[in-house]
Amino acid sequence: MKLLVVEDENKTADYVRQGLMEAGFVVDVARNGLDGHHLAMSEPYDLVILDVMLPDVDGWRILQALREAGKQVPVLFLTARGGVDDRVKGLELGADDYLVKPFAFSELLARVRTLLRRGSAPNHPDRIQIADLVLDLPRRRATRAGQRVNLTSKEFALLELLARRQGEVLPRSLIASQVWDMNFDSDSNVIDVAIRRLRAKIDDAFEPKLIHTVRGMGYTLDASDAE
Amino acid sequence: MPNRPLRTRRPASLALRVTALVGVATTLVFLAFSWLIVRALEHHFAEQDAGELRAVADAVIKPLREASNSADAALLHRLAVAVTGHHGVFYYVADATGHTVYARQGPNLASLAANRRPVGNIDARELATWQEHGTFYRGAVLRVDGVDSGPYTVAVAMDINLHLSFLKDFQRMLWWATCIVLCIELLVAWLAVQWGHLPIRKVNARIRAIRSSRLDVRLNPREVPLELEELVASFNDMLARIEDGFAQLSNFSADIAHELRTPVTNLTTQTEVALGQSRSADEYREVLYSNLEEFERMSRMIGDMLFLAQTENDPDNLHRADVDLEETVKGLFDYFEALAEDRNVALRLHGRAGSIRADREMLRRALSNLLSNAIRHTPHGATVTVRLTQDDAGTTVSVENPGRKIPEEDLPRLFDRFYRIDPSRQRKGEGAGLGLAIVKSIVEAHGGEVHAASDNVLTRFWVLLPRRKRGLPDGHWT
Numbered sequence: 270m271k272l273l274v275v276e277d278e279n280k281t282a283d284y285v286r287q288g289l290m291e292a293g294f295v296v297d298v299a300r301n302g303l304d305g306h307h308l309a310m311s312e313p314y315d316l317v318i319l320d321v322m323l324p325d326v327d328g329w330r331i332l333q334a335l336r337e338a339g340k341q342v343p344v345l346f347l348t349a350r351g352g353v354d355d356r357v358k359g360l361e362l363g364a365d366d367y368l369v370k371p372f373a374f375s376e377l378l379a380r381v382r383t384l385l386r387r388g389s390a391p392n393h394p395d396r397i398q399i400a401d402l403v404l405d406l407p408r409r410r411a412t413r414a415g416q417r418v419n420l421t422s423k424e425f426a427l428l429e430l431l432a433r434r435q436g437e438v439l440p441r442s443l444i445a446s447q448v449w450d451m452n453f454d455s456d457s458n459v460i461d462v463a464i465r466r467l468r469a470k471i472d473d474a475f476e477p478k479l480i481h482t483v484r485g486m487g488y489t490l491d492a493s494d495a496e
Numbered sequence: 497m498p499n500r501p502l503r504t505r506r507p508a509s510l511a512l513r514v515t516a517l518v519g520v521a522t523t524l525v526f527l528a529f530s531w532l533i534v535r536a537l538e539h540h541f542a543e544q545d546a547g548e549l550r551a552v553a554d555a556v557i558k559p560l561r562e563a564s565n566s567a568d569a570a571l572l573h574r575l576a577v578a579v580t581g582h583h584g585v586f587y588y589v590a591d592a593t594g595h596t597v598y599a600r601q602g603p604n605l606a607s608l609a610a611n612r613r614p615v616g617n618i619d620a621r622e623l624a625t626w627q628e629h630g631t632f633y634r635g636a637v638l639r640v641d642g643v644d645s646g647p648y649t650v651a652v653a654m655d656i657n658l659h660l661s662f663l664k665d666f667q668r669m670l671w672w673a674t675c676i677v678l679c680i681e682l683l684v685a686w687l688a689v690q691w692g693h694l695p696i697r698k699v700n701a702r703i704r705a706i707r708s709s710r711l712d713v714r715l716n717p718r719e720v721p722l723e724l725e726e727l728v729a730s731f732n733d734m735l736a737r738i739e740d741g742f743a744q745l746s747n748f749s750a751d752i753a754h755e756l757r758t759p760v761t762n763l764t765t766q767t768e769v770a771l772g773q774s775r776s777a778d779e780y781r782e783v784l785y786s787n788l789e790e791f792e793r794m795s796r797m798i799g800d801m802l803f804l805a806q807t808e809n810d811p812d813n814l815h816r817a818d819v820d821l822e823e824t825v826k827g828l829f830d831y832f833e834a835l836a837e838d839r840n841v842a843l844r845l846h847g848r849a850g851s852i853r854a855d856r857e858m859l860r861r862a863l864s865n866l867l868s869n870a871i872r873h874t875p876h877g878a879t880v881t882v883r884l885t886q887d888d889a890g891t892t893v894s895v896e897n898p899g900r901k902i903p904e905e906d907l908p909r910l911f912d913r914f915y916r917i918d919p920s921r922q923r924k925g926e927g928a929g930l931g932l933a934i935v936k937s938i939v940e941a942h943g944g945e946v947h948a949a950s951d952n953v954l955t956r957f958w959v960l961l962p963r964r965k966r967g968l969p970d971g972h973w974t
Binding site for chain 2 (some may be wrong): 423463466
């Protein structure tokens with residue numbers, strides 16, 4: 270997977286590149302709009318991360334040029350203002366997602382993965398198995414080590430999200446947005462409590478532990494017991 | 497003042513308007529008055545002339561009545577001497593066949609007698625006026641029956657040049673008087689307006705003296721004329737609002753600095769200490785994690801402040817849609833279910849409400865903050881109740897929870913940014929103290945109000961969203 274990051278702020282660009290590379294992506298960085306425009310138009314990328322505020326050619330222009338050239342590469346734009354108008358403008362121009370600065374890297378990573386997954390063939394299995402945890406999706410049932418676990422519908426939705434994206438660190442805001450449709454910074458404590466209750470049901474009495482807390486970032490569901 | 501691309505015409509100055517109006521009014525009044533005087537004079541002269549002509553006519557008619565024959569020499573003599581002591585008076589007599597009986601030097605009265613219908617009596621309104629050889633005359637024609645001879649036609653006339661020239665002089669004098677009076681009037685009006693505007697200039701000078709450091713200055717409405725009182729009152733109101741906003745803003749900046757100082761100090765100290773000697777990878781990791789948490793808190797605070805700034809700077813930027821309040825509240829209950837159960841707090845919804853026009857995300861955010869607060873402050877085993885009521889005034893959503901009483905003096909300040917009842921609680925991950933400020937800004941962007949009340953039993957926050965009038969572009973209750 271090859272990504273392009275267009276970002277004029279050097280530190281941000283470096284850390285984003287490092288983070289994405291360590292997450293297993295190939296990353297090109299353009300530090301101004303002109304280079305970004307050139308690279309985006311000439312190289313095939315799987316995803317473009319675009320800063321809106323660039324000194325020369327701004328992010329909107331690059332996005333526009335891409336769409337006018339018929340390139341449907343997913344674009345995630347970064348905006349410092351977070352204005353609703355910015356968001357609307359970006360989405361109207363054909364951006365796929367946006368993040369408001371300051372953002373957490375885990376959030377960026379999660380969004381990038383969501384966008385990349387969207388492009389690939391839809392993956393809707395009936396059954397997800399991780400270690401001895403089995404999710405029966407059509408019947409909304411979960412079993413751990415063969416024992417039925419009673420979950421509320423939201424708990425099941427939460428578990429399903431973690432399971433579908435196993436191994437990924439999911440930030441609290443993403444969980445809130447995907448499970449409860451809460452698209453704003455709300456009481457993040459709620460997610461912690463929900464995870465704790467879910468853990469009590471599927472992890473406490475079993476080994477290995479599947480749900481892991483990644484401090485300062487979020488939660489992940491993973492069979493490899495490495496916290 | 498910003499330069500507008502479109503040239504707008506500035507309305508005429510007040511002084512000009514008043515002066516012009518006074519000028520026009522004065523001129524009209526004076527002209528009307530002059531016209532009346534001139535008419536009266538003309539009428540007076542006409543009456544005077546008629547009287548004189550009547551006297552002349554009487555003097556002429558007398559011998560005619562007594563004469564037996566139009567060719568009587570005595571008659572001619574009597575006619576010639578009939579009028580004495582009158583200057584500039586002319587008369588002419590013709591018999592029934594139109595033959596001149598008597599004529600003398602002067603205007604051509606024969607043609608007057610031939611053309612004008614004779615009258616029985618001389619009346620000021622029926623006099624003929626004409627000009628002959630540079631002289632103006634006024635005259636009349638009479639029919640007189642003699643004793644034994646046929647009816648005579650008598651024409652009398654008089655020279656009225658003197659009267660006319662008097663009238664002309666008089667009119668000229670009136671014109672001059674009008675002009676002079678107009679000039680004086682304009683000058684006086686202009687001075688009066690300048691004098692009348694003196695209070696405005698005084699007010700202006702006082703307004704000019706107001707600086708951002710002295711926003712507590714108020715203009716005294718009693719010191720200005722009645723007409724300006726309202727303006728001054730409005731200005732004072734505006735000043736009060738600006739002062740409030742300004743104070744809030746400066747407090748806000750101070751608060752931001754204060755709120756950021758603590759985490760930045762923590763981060764700096766922690767990092768410095770960590771770098772002070774070499775440590776194990778786990779220790780470094782621990783420092784980074786701790787920093788990350790601190791950063792996350794700061795970043796959330798920045799996000800909240802940005803949100804507040806946006807909502808307050810641009811309250812019209814709402815994406816209104818029909819929002820089902822019951823569904824919204826139930827969705828929020830879903831979200832808080834785990835937290836509430838964990839604290840053994842029940843969530844209840846009472847009442848019903850139709851859907852309203854509102855920004856769904858914003859409304860959810862506001863209610864979510866209220867609910868989160870309520871759950872946090874409810875004792876174990878108790879219930880948080882959300883009540884929906886709808887009446888003519890609008891829709892009320894109230895969130896009630898039993899719990900400790902909020903001191904009376906804290907209630908009005910609850911919705912201020914960074915305000916915390918218990919300052920020691922601020923660093924326990926309970927947000928930056930912006931939650932209720934966000935609620936307030938969202939509700940106010942919707943044109944509503946938020947209030948809080950608290951007694952020993954119950955603490956209640958309620959949001960009143962006013963009913964929007966039908967026909968407004970941006971929605972109404974449906």
